[in-house]
Amino acid sequence: MKKKIIFAGTNKFSKIHLNELIKKKFKILSVITKPDSILNKKKNIFSEVKKISIKNKLKILQPKSLNSKKIYKYLKNIKPDIMIVVSYGLIIPEKIINLFPLGCINIHTSLLPKLRGPSPIQYSIIQGKKKTGITIIQINNKVDSGDILYKKSINIKKNETYLTLIKKLSILGKKSLIKCLNKIYSNTIKKTKQEEKKATYTKKIKKKDGLINWNSNASNIEKKIRAFIPWPGSFFFIKKIMIKIWKVKIVKCSEKNIPGKIINANKKGILISTKNNLINIKILQIPGKKKNKTKYIINSYQNLFKIGTILN
Known part of the structure; x- marks a missing residue:
């Protein structure tokens, strides 16, 4: 029997990962994305994730917060196996995380524990890093600090911009997600704790x-x-x-x-x-x-x- 997935994400980077799951015929029960702004709703302008979800006739949930009793009850009733979070933008409460037998996983665009937080791609360029990558972690109740399930690095070129780097990380991320899921499903995944002493953080860019x-x-x-x-x-x-x-x-x-x-x-x-x-x-x-x-x-x-x- 196929494992049942809940996917949470909002932007183009999220969409690329969701599209890969759809292409590989993974079973997606529902997609959670951020609410539409009032202006966008009137103009029928939706997030990248919502667009692809509509196209593929996936059930869409857009709660203002995942602390909602309605969301909790819905997820509990459908009994999903795993939650995949990619650039979602809202906090996942512990009571939601605990609903998933295979856990709640997140794709982060840095080599954790380096560059935790909301802006790892920008900071990797600003700090002149030679390498960055994708880290898939098990979500816990602290920011980007869960056990590492999968990690893959790439080089940062001298003239790299945010746009060129996120494109490369999108390709790496979708491949890494499938490899990681296959290992989780076959119970061959190896978890590695992050070294807290090596952790660095990024801030939200304004x-x-x-x-x-x-x-x-x-x-x-x-x-x-x-x-x-x-x-x-x-x-x-x-x-x-x-x-x-x-x-x-x-x-x-x-x-x-x-x-x-x-x-x-x-x-x-x-x-x-x-x-x-x-x-x-x-x-x-x-x-x-x-x-x-x-x-x-x-x-x-x-x-x-x-x-x-x-x-x-």
């Missing part, structure tokens, strides 16, 4: 975190720009206009300049000084316009990027 601090090192700025594509994006203000940065190159410079000073602005880019070295903006975005290479923008906005201007 829109304001995208504001460039020119007093930082050029290397730190460049890594943050890659980590924040596409959200929250990296940006600065000039004449109260928000300029969004999509791609930069570091230019070595032994000469000391005031951080945030525009050193040059031409078709080769916009050179801005930092705590050390220079940042050359290659692709940027003006409000109301599409992102574009600096060489195609600079002529129309030469007065905006005057040499010698000091950015806050």
Whole structure:
């Protein structure tokens, strides 16, 4: 008899894993996803997970909280075997976890116990990690601290952005999930406790975190720009206009300049000084316009990027 799965997730990363389970013909009893926003509901705009669930005629649950008595009663009555959580976004209460004979498992996008918390992909780029990966854990009542069931690593390239890295992790994640489930189902899984002394944590990224601090090192700025594509994006203000940065190159410079000073602005880019070295903006975005290479923008906005201007 096939094991009965409850799947919980919301975004595109979740959808890729749910789609893999559907393709491999695993038995999914219900899909739990976050409630639609009022605005999206009126426009019939649904999460990626809800869309694929509708397409495949899966039962959809959208509780505001899993502490709901109604949800608990429903799950208890249908007697599921395992719960798979992928980028769901809400806390799984212990009473829900205890309903599943095979446990409640979570796919995390880092090599746990490193980079626990909500933003492991961004932090792996910001911190200049050489490797990251997928860790599948047994969920307990603490954040990302459950026993490790499966772990697989990949290399982080020098020019990696959030978008390129999450794409690679999605492919690795869906393959890892199937391998892990097969081991759980055949009772051949080996659990490994996490080393708490090695644990590090990430914080939830906010829109304001995208504001460039020119007093930082050029290397730190460049890594943050890659980590924040596409959200929250990296940006600065000039004449109260928000300029969004999509791609930069570091230019070595032994000469000391005031951080945030525009050193040059031409078709080769916009050179801005930092705590050390220079940042050359290659692709940027003006409000109301599409992102574009600096060489195609600079002529129309030469007065905006005057040499010698000091950015806050």
